[in-house]
Structure formats: C-alpha cells, structure tokens
Amino acid sequence: MSTLRKWDVVGHLKTEEDMALYLEACFEEGDPALVAAALGDIARARGMSQLARDTGLTREGLYKALSAEGNPSFATIMTVMKALGISLHAEAS
Template sequence: MTGDHDAWLMSYLKNKKTACAYLQSALDDYHTDHDKEAFMLALKDVARAQGGVGHLASETHLNRVHLYRILSGKGNPTLETLTTILSAFGLRIKLAAA
C-alpha cells in the first residue's frame, strides 16, 4: 500500500501546479504547527518527483550531500538556498497578508 501511495505521490508532484499546491499546503501547516521538518520533507518529495536530489543538485549547482542534509527534515536552509531550490522547481516565494 505504501508503495502505491509513494508512486501516486511521485506522479502527482511531477506537475508544477500540483507541486506548488503541495508545498503551499505544507507551508500553511507550518504557520499553524511550526513543524519545519514537514515542510522540508515536502520539498524532498517534490525533488524526488522531479528527477531526484542528484538532478536538483545539478540544476542548482548546490552540493548533493548538502541538499540531502537540508531535505532530511532537520535542515535549516538560508533564504538564498530555499529560493534556489524553489526556482529549480519553477516556483518562487510569494507573500500574502495574514
């Protein structure tokens, strides 16, 4: 069952719009529960779906080991690193009034 869900999620997150909605939902949850780890793992899911962390490292010119650490859920990326990762997904940070 988990394999089926994982395969479905990877297929779902290949699309830029659905990946954006997935990350937005994770970010919205962060605003509620302050669980940064969940947002970082959501970023990892999108990275896996869109070619893997190795591909992301190549696209962003960031160190692959550093990316794995960031996306482990325990990472604490800088704003520059986060925007670089999002840009590789074709996304950007956008603010909204609370």
C-alpha cells in the first residue's frame, strides 16, 4: 500500500528566481486570493518569523492574511512584498 503526502510548493521555492516565477504565474491567473496565498508560500519558504520582524506584523496575522482564505489589504501586500524584496511592475497589455 502506498501512502500519499500533501504536496507543498514551499519545498520547491529554493531560489529568488523560483519565487519570482511562481509569483508571476499567480499574477497571470488574475486571482487576488491566489496571489496572497503565493506570497504566503514565499514567506514560509523564506521564514515567517523573519518576515514578521521585517514588516512589524505578527506571525499569526501574516499566516492569516497570506492564506487562501485571507483578504489582506493592499497596504499589507505592499509591505510584505517590500520586506521580501519583491517589486510590483505595471505593464500595458
């Protein structure tokens, strides 16, 4: 009998490029909840405790806001992205 483990993207986010490509793919989907959850995945890959220190937000608050069920403010998204060293760019489509 085989056992299945839940797949977690965090184990595959090893480089800055991995993280950027993952987030870019989520942006392309156009789903704000997916983007917030992807930022949460990147934060977990980098270390949620360090992100909490860097942003001044609580670890628990970050986990909640950056989950698939979270609904973070745009200010929170921008604060997290800045702390993660990720920038947001506008491009004409």
